[in-house]
Amino acid sequence: MYKKLGGTVALLAVGLLSQAQKVNVPTVFVDAYKQTEVMLASIAEERGNNTDLVSPRTLENGKLKLVPAKDWTSGFFAGELWMLYRASHRSEWKAKAEEFTAREEKEKFNGGTHDMGFKIYCSYGTGYKYTKNAAYKDVIIQSAKTLSTRFNPKVGCIRSWDHHKEQWGYPVIIDNMMNLELLFAATRLSGDSSFYKIAVSHANTTMKNHFRPDYSSYHVVDYDTVTGKVVKRNTHQGYADESAWARGQAWALYGYTMCYRETKNVAYLRQAENVAKFIFNHPNLPADKIPYWDFNAPGIPNEPRDASAAAVIASGLFELAEYSKNKKEYLTVANTILQNLTNHYRSPIGENKGFILLHSTGSKPANSEVDVPLNYADYYYLEALIRSKEGMKK
Numbered sequence: 001m002y003k004k005l006g007g008t009v010a011l012l013a014v015g016l017l018s019q020a021q022k023v024n025v026p027t028v029f030v031d032a033y034k035q036t037e038v039m040l041a042s043i044a045e046e047r048g049n050n051t052d053l054v055s056p057r058t059l060e061n062g063k064l065k066l067v068p069a070k071d072w073t074s075g076f077f078a079g080e081l082w083m084l085y086r087a088s089h090r091s092e093w094k095a096k097a098e099e100f101t102a103r104e105e106k107e108k109f110n111g112g113t114h115d116m117g118f119k120i121y122c123s124y125g126t127g128y129k130y131t132k133n134a135a136y137k138d139v140i141i142q143s144a145k146t147l148s149t150r151f152n153p154k155v156g157c158i159r160s161w162d163h164h165k166e167q168w169g170y171p172v173i174i175d176n177m178m179n180l181e182l183l184f185a186a187t188r189l190s191g192d193s194s195f196y197k198i199a200v201s202h203a204n205t206t207m208k209n210h211f212r213p214d215y216s217s218y219h220v221v222d223y224d225t226v227t228g229k230v231v232k233r234n235t236h237q238g239y240a241d242e243s244a245w246a247r248g249q250a251w252a253l254y255g256y257t258m259c260y261r262e263t264k265n266v267a268y269l270r271q272a273e274n275v276a277k278f279i280f281n282h283p284n285l286p287a288d289k290i291p292y293w294d295f296n297a298p299g300i301p302n303e304p305r306d307a308s309a310a311a312v313i314a315s316g317l318f319e320l321a322e323y324s325k326n327k328k329e330y331l332t333v334a335n336t337i338l339q340n341l342t343n344h345y346r347s348p349i350g351e352n353k354g355f356i357l358l359h360s361t362g363s364k365p366a367n368s369e370v371d372v373p374l375n376y377a378d379y380y381y382l383e384a385l386i387r388s389k390e391g392m393k394k
C-alpha cells in the first residue's frame with residue numbers, strides 16, 4: 001500500500017490543489033465519533049477481563065494491540081476521548097474519557113521513563129484543560145515531581161531511556177521535548193518553579209546539542225554525567241545517525257513552539273520557525289506534505305509514510321501560526337496536511353478496529369509498526385482539527 005502512496009501523480013496533484021482548502025471539522029468529527037464507537041467495542045472484545053491492558057495502540061496483523069499503562073502511548077486514547085467530548089459536549093464521551101483517564105493514574109509514580117508527559121499530560125492534562133477537575137491537577141503535579149527525579153543538573157536534561165544501557169550512558173531523545181509541557185503546567189498549577197526551571201534547562205541544552213546547522217535534529221544524544229558533555233549522537237528509530245527521522249523533526253517543531261508559548265523566550269520561537277523551514281524546504285517532502293518515515297530514507301519514493309509525523313507537524317503549525325510572522329505559510333501547510341490526511345489517509349468507517357488514520361510508521365529499523373494505524377497519529381490529528389477551528393483558546 002505504501003508504495004502506491006509513494007509518488008503517484010494523482011496524490012501529487014491533490015496535494016498541490018488542496019493547499020487553500022480547509023477541512024470541514026464538524027463533519028470529520030461526526031466520522032470520528034462513529035469510528036471511536038467501533039474502537040470502544042473492539043477494546044471491550046479484545047480486553048476481556050485483562051484489566052492490565054488499558055488502551056489501544058495499533059494493529060498487528062489486523063488484530064487490535066492493547067497496551068498497559070506503562071506503555072508510552074497509553075494516554076493518547078483517553079486524550080482522544082476528551083477531544084470528542086470537547087467537540088460534541090456530550091456527557092457520554094466525558095464518561096468514557098474519565099474512565100480511560102483513570103486507568104493512567106498509577107503512572108504518576110512511575111519514575112522509570114521520561115514518557116510521563118505523553119502518558120499523563122495527554123490524558124489528565126487534556127481532561128484538566130476541558131473540565132478543571134481539581135483531582136486531575138493533583139495527578140499532574142505528582143507526575144511532574146516523579147518526572148523531575150530523572151533530571152541531572154550536570155547534563156541539564158531529563159534522562160530519556162533506562163534501556164539500551166550497553167549503548168548509551170545517559171540518552172536524551174528529541175521526543176523528550178514533548179514531556180516538558182507537563183512540567184510547565186505543574187508550575188502553573190502548583191506555584192513551584194522547580195518544574196519550570198527543569199523544563200527550560202532541558203529545552204536550552206537540547207537546542208544546543210541536538211540540532212545540526214540546517215536545524216534538523218538527531219534522535220539520540222548521549223551525555224557524560226561527570227562532565228555534562230556530549231558523548232555521541234545517534235539514531236534509534238531513524239534511517240541513520242545523520243538522517244532526519246520524520247517524527248523527530250515533528251517533535252522538535254511542536255516542542256519548541258510549546259516552549260515559546262510557556263516562556264515567551266524568542267529563541268524557542270526562532271528554533272521552531274527554523275525547524276519548520278527545514279521541513280518545508282526538504283526536497284523529499286512530498287507534495288501532499290505527509291512525510292516519509294525519514295527524510296533521508298534510501299528508497300524514496302518507495303518508502304512508507306508517517307501520518308503520525310504529519311499530524312504532529314500540523315498541530316504544531318496551527319499553534320506556531322499564532323506567534324509567528326509566517327502565519328499564512330504555516331496555516332497553508334497545516335491545512336494542506338489536514339486536508340490530505342482527511343481525504344487520503346483515513347480508515348473507512350467500521351474498519352481497522354476503529355482507528356481513525358492509516359499509514360503511520362512506528363520504527364522502520366526494527367520493522368515494527370510499519371504502515372499501520374497508531375493511537376498518537378489519531379490524537380494529534382484530532383488536536384490539529386480542534387486547533388484549526390478554535391485556535392489555541394483554552
Ligand code: GLY
Pocket residue numbers: 072175237247362
Ligand atoms: N516517542 C517515541 C516515538 O516517537 O516513537
